Amino acid sequence: MRGIIRRVKHKLVPSEVPSTGTQEFFAGRAFEESLRFRAVDLLPESSVVFEGASGGSEQLRIVSDHVPAAPFLTVELDGFDPSQQGEYRWGLVAEGIMILAEYNSRTGRAALIAGSKGEPLAGCKLKTASAPLSLTITENRLVLWQGKGVAAEVVLAVTLEAEEYLDLRGKELLNGLRFASSGPSHRLRAGYFGYLGLRDPQFIRTRAGEILHREGRAWLTMSCAGPGFFPCAHWAIFSLNPEHPEDLRLESQLFFERDGLLLGDHAGSILVLENELLVTVSSWGDFAENAHICWTRSADNLWSGVHVLATERLELPTDFDSWDPSLLYYQDRWWLGFVECLGYHPRFDFRPVLAMAEPEQPFGGGFERVGADLMHHQTEGTLFSFLDGEPVLLASDGDARDYPIYNLEMFRFSQLEAPYKSNIPHPLIYQGQGEPWMLTFDGTPFHERDFGYGTHGDVLIYRLAASTDGLR
Structure with a gap:
């Protein structure tokens, strides 16, 4: 042939x-x-490692001692009252490092934050205040989503340049991060991206x-x-x-x-x-x-x-x-x-x-x-x-x-x-x-x-x- x-x-x-x-x-x-x-599925049920009530503090609080195994993660903010004025932050933190999503219910603005200074890399105003809001990490790409399943809409997306910010593929850096959140009362789910x-x-x-x-x-x-x-x-x-x-x-x-x-x-x-x-x-x-x-x-x-x-x-x-x-x-x-x-x-x-x-x-x-x-x-x-x-x-x-x-x-x-x-x-x-x-x-x-x-x-x-x- x-x-x-x-x-x-x-x-x-x-x-x-x-x-x-x-x-x-x-x-x-x-x-x-x-x-x-x-x-x-941004966060399959079988991949959830933390689920529970959180919030009540303006300071970021670690909600789980789970050590992330790979830089493919989802942190979902749900159960919040849009009429409750305040600033929500959720994601992963370590000493001197934060990988966070942010939503301010007073202004309606959302942002993605990465690095040591807590400065937004990208921001916008949400069209609606509906939940859930999910931060996903896939290697060095961060995305903020609104909604679930096939109805999920993209709010913000950024790619971290390893030389300028962080390389989440590094084992030592990733293993030091922990799931955390702050803001008025809410429910948090965290685990591995689907x-x-x-x-x-x-x-x-x-x-x-x-x-x-x-x-x-x-x-x-x-x-x-x-x-x-x-x-x-x-x-x-x-x-x-x-x-x-x-x-x-x-x-x-x-x-x-x-x-x-x-x-x-x-x-x-x-x-x-x-x-x-x-x-x-x-x-x-x-x-x-x-x-x-x-x-x-x-x-x-x-x-x-x-x-x-x-x-x-x-x-x-x-x-x-x-x-x-x-x-x-x-x-x-x-x-x-x-x-x-x-x-x-x-x-x-x-x-x-x-x-x-x-x-x-x-x-x-x-x-x-x-x-x-x-x-x-x-x-x-x-x-x-x-x-x-x-x-x-x-x-x-x-x-x-x-x-x-x-x-x-x-x-x-x-x-x-x-x-x-x-x-x-x-x-x-x-x-x-x-x-x-x-x-x-x-x-x-x-x-x-x-x-x-x-x-x-x-x-x-x-x-x-x-x-x-x-x-x-």
Whole structure:
């Protein structure tokens, strides 16, 4: 097949290698859109670390001794009486440092404050005095919101320049901050930032390649869109009801420590072994045209709470930048699908790659290149899946607007017949006891005028149509 390069050969059981001809799955039926929804939650209930009454003082008071684990935080002011004259401040403080939102009910003005002097970085007058008002922190971006969920409106937004103000990604600085508030009586909720949209879905799999199920729910990872470009996003573990995949529930949040910083790396995979988890993730947390794949092992219980994992760079058989790792253990070998990026200008130029490693040494430079699709230049979303029991590597091509399917020889032998909306949606397929379905996302933004590119992520559910070709 023209445009495919292979570097190594391997010996799989012939019956378990998909053919390189045209192949049908799902009895020749195509997918069609069944449901679309937007998931927005500035402070998910499972991520709250403090909730209670506060206020009654003009001096800032620390309300919790919780030590922030990562610079992705939300502090919500609610339960205040707009007719009660006074100045409210809420956020995080340390000795000589404050990261605060401010609202003056006498003047109706709001502000964002950061640094040691308590001077506003930005301010405006609120159109209405309605609650709640929420301060969110995503790495070094501060945003003041009014309202909740998809109805949340942007009041103010600033980005801290690390050299001039503070770099909240620094562990020592962040760990010294505490949640605090002042002003007339109010209620305060504080915890870890949620999401403005969801994207990059990937099922968590066992060593046997099966989708992880716990208590009847399928578990997966997704990237949580933040208020801006990729460093404002982060990664989380979700679960869903396979019979109703729209029943999507945040279970835990994952952050990463590398190069001396606490970051929101995202878009990766988790493989469950006997006594540990293997985690691979893309280094979007400090992206500056330097994307690469990181990895770590963890014996921690990552199924709830908030976690920070120390990672290192994964050695890969490519000379280019990389992202979107998908890890699989199959027939006594490790398989890694990923994307390599040939360059960033005049546009990102990237394509899918398949690598393989022997069981003893996958992460010490042991991966060898099986092949890459050289024909494509806007193809990412590499995902291992089992279609009718056959192991395949799925991807998404933004130029052709289709979903190529590769076998473990890195031959493209078919394509998934499903709607292709906007952005480069990743094709996540679930095949259980009932009808197969597909979960993906699109490029629908959230307050793009305020934040630019990076807030995208409507969730889309596709189900099989009554007839027509499913793959061709």
